[in-house]
Amino acid sequence: MLRTIDLRTPDPAAPAAGQHAGWRAYVDVVPRAEFDVEAAVEVVRPVVEDVRVRGEEAVRDYSARFDGVEQETVAVPAQALADALAGLDPAVRAGLEESIRRLRATCHAELEEGTATDLADGARVSQRMVPMDRVGLYVPGGIAPLVSSVVMNVVPAQVAGVGSIALTSSPQKAHGGLPHPTILAACALLGVDEVYAAGGAQAIAMLAYGAGPCAPVDLVTGPGAIYTVAAKRLLNGQGVVGIDSEAGPTEIAILADETADPAFVAADLLSQAEHDPMAGSVLVTDSTQLADDVVAELDKQVAATRHVERVRTALTGPQSGVVLVRDLDQGVDVVNAYAAEHLEIQTRDAASYAARVVNAGAIFVGGFAPVSLGDYCAGSNHVLPTGGCACHSSGLSVRAFLRSVHVVEYSRDALAEVADHVVALAEAEDLPGHGAAVSVRFGRG
Known part of the structure; x- marks a missing residue:
């Protein structure tokens, strides 16, 4: 049901990623929905x-x-x-x-x-x-x-x-x-x-x-x-x-190892596929056994779900898949490249891997923090960046509805202390009127 992308062996035909590429080396290989x-x-x-x-x-x-x-x-x-x-x-x-x-x-x-x-x-x-x-x-x-x-x-x-x-x-x-x-x-x-x-x-x-x-x-x-x-x-x-923000189709990525419960992982992938035929569901794992078990679980769970066609379309689309990695270190790079709207970490010592994630709308740590918890009752907000935008944008919060305004209060003596600096910088930018607006206050020029 899910296509497989195998990143365990570097592609010799691929261009060199560069010494400090890190997660950026995988940006073009992770599954993505087409959203023009x-x-x-x-x-x-x-x-x-x-x-x-x-x-x-x-x-x-x-x-x-x-x-x-x-x-x-x-x-x-x-x-x-x-x-x-x-x-x-x-x-x-x-x-x-x-x-x-x-x-x-x-x-x-x-x-x-x-x-x-x-x-x-x-x-x-x-x-x-x-x-x-x-x-x-x-x-x-x-x-x-x-x-x-x-x-x-x-x-x-x-x-x-x-x-x-x-x-x-x-x-x-x-x-x-x-x-x-x-x-x-x-x-x-x-x-x-x-x-x-x-x-x-x-x-x-x-x-x-x-x-x-x-x-x-x-x-x-x-x-x-x-x-x-x-x-x-x-x-x-x-x-x-x-x-x-410009939120696109919903998406979930799950970083998991052999300790993850395949039924949990499959259910969580299915839960986001239920939203939209264009929804993305991505499993990143270093365990081929887990990958096989999750696909088998999906076959069972999808057949029993209410919105079968919608879910099946999402899971079989180019935006979904299993990404096989050499180890969880590479897995962290891959999920950072994907920059998921929702990212689950279902690994041993999940909190330590979660701490290494820098690109995600929201991170769900451990086997008992599914995305659907965040959709409703976690206390977090589910309006989150999609399509890789989590590398530069945040989810909806109180901050979205607030503006910060600077209020500048200077006395005559305080302005005098920096007046020469203002004039010098204004001249450096060839904006003499800026400097004059300060100098005039002290009877200069």
Whole structure:
């Protein structure tokens, strides 16, 4: 079911990686999904422009075309939110409440306080943390109603102190043109009362430009399909709105040795393949026996799962596979090259190998920390960088909803102390007006 990439013997035809290449030597050989956002940008460009010009009318037209629903307004009524919460399964409500409690605790721990640095008498530079004024949160509702993404987007925004939160999710024909009722219930549970029934590129444009009852936002966060991601790239590139990331199809990598339980590994690979036919599931191991056992387990587990075709398509795609390595040292290099959204370490002394990982959205250590724990109740955030972006980007957190502002306070004497330095540096850059702006304060030149 999973293809095999054997890295145990160096390819003599391959170019030399270089003495200090390390994990970078494997970047081009690890499995990857094909995810051409740039091509998708051209597809969504007219949709985004239409929403800019025609506003809510355009959003409703696209809901009719793409989602098969007719709407009088994209705004979700308050009564629909209340009814969804009242009808929520008690077990699901309990799970959401615990997920909210744990994530809120870690978000409060992440909050950064302002700083103040006194550089000399009368010379102070302070850093003030300022929450975003208004944000738009996108929750996918196509293949699966990702109620957990409501929690993952809303809680850090609330803890950061964001003043105004708008949330949007795809309208569902089966639910009267509203988002899935579980998504609405989670919004009500969290106290989010500005909710819209809009999905895809048109929803991102609605949040960015404003449309109908939705005022423009400063930042859009949340994962989505390729056209949603393309709209985020387009609007961010035009300077219309900030974004958290360009999250692509979900992915999991597992670094495992012969001590790992094949049933655990197979179940975890399957769990991410369940998300999307383009999801990536990658096992990196130095044990051919484990690899064989995991493939055998997958045959059994996939046959018994609910979404067989979706899972099988993901597992047999070019984005998934088994990577055989000489030893776990090489395995660490390979997973650092892959830079997984989710990385599990199922080895002996798993914590020591986890400490050597520098590129991952989130790391799950040991056999009893599966990715699905992080999806719901670990207390971590599951909105994470994909497609190798974990080598330079972080997952969604309180920090995404905060801006740092430097406040500079200098007295006359403090400025005098560095005035000559400012003038010298300004002259070095051939910007004499910069120096003059200091000199004039002391009656010079």
